[in-house]
Amino acid sequence: MSVNVPLPGEAHRGSAVRAxxxxxxxxxxxxxRVMTLKVDQAWRRRLLSDLAPKDGERMLDLCAGTMDVADLARRRAPGLRVTGADFSMQMLRRGVEKTALPASQADAMALPFLDARFDLATVTFGMRNLERYEVGLAELARVLRPGGRLGVLEFFRSESRGSRLVHGAYNRLALPVLGRILSPDPEAYRYLVASMERFASRVEFEDAARRAGFREVRGETLFPGVCGLVTAVRA
Known part of the structure; x- marks a missing residue:
């Protein structure tokens, strides 16, 4: 599959992915919603269930996109102080319009926040878009207080043959059709598929989180060959 946008492991990705x-x-x-049959919202709710945000806490929704997680978190805990951050201004603009929550355009590898600023942080399908996800994990460790919670939803690279078959069949049969129908940019769905296949496995990502300063790192596959959840606590 030919993709013009640089993939995980390739240099100088930021500007092309942001555009x-x-x-x-x-x-x-x-x-x-369409490409996941609305299951993506159930995955987000599961993420927040595991992190259990509380009124009065400070939460960073990194790689926030249109701020779906931020919105769900605020509904779950109305007194939660949520900040969204993303490198795409157009995505954030729609998120702010939708949620009326504060947001900051930010590079996930050089966050504009003080050390130990947040009690918890979420990243939803954004780590594989970073030029170096290990640097992103280190920045998350920096801005979380000791004992702060991290939750990451991601399309990790599958390591099992069965999951790769499920993933491959969906990519070949469903995504091209949906991409042509729904996306104003067919390159985007090609990037989605290729970036999943080039990104870290969940086990590799968990190991990187431990090296970055997290403990109690736990991972779970939410949908075979497609979506995984990793939670951790800042040491």
Whole structure:
């Protein structure tokens, strides 16, 4: 599969990936709902259930996109102080319009926040878009207080043959059709597929989280070959 946007492991990805998300921002929510049959919202609720945000805590929704997680978190805990951050201004603009929550355009590898600023942080399908996800994990460890909680939803690279078959069949049969129908930028769905296949496995990502300063790192596959959840506590 030919993809023009640089993939995980390739250099100088940031500007190209950001421009792609700026282009697809107007239909991003629709793409998510249709391509996952709305299961993506159940995954987000599961993420928040594991992290259990509380009134009065400070939460960073990193790689926030249109701020679906931030919105769900605030509904779950109305006194939660949520900040969204993303490198795509067009995505954030739609998120702020939707949620009325504060947001900051930010590079996940050089966050504009003080050390130990947040009690918990979430990243939803964004780590594989970073030029170096290990640096992103280190920045998350920096801005979380000791004992702060991290939750990451991601399309990790599958390591089992069965999961790769499920993933491959969906990629070959469903994604091309949905991408042509729904996306203003067909390159975006090609990038989605290729970036999943080039990103870290869940086990590799968990190991990187431990090296970055997290403990109690736990991972779970939410949908074979597609979605995984990793939670951790800042040491």
């Amino acid at each position: 792609m998300f700026d282009r697809i921002a107007p239909r991003y929510d629709l793409l998510n």
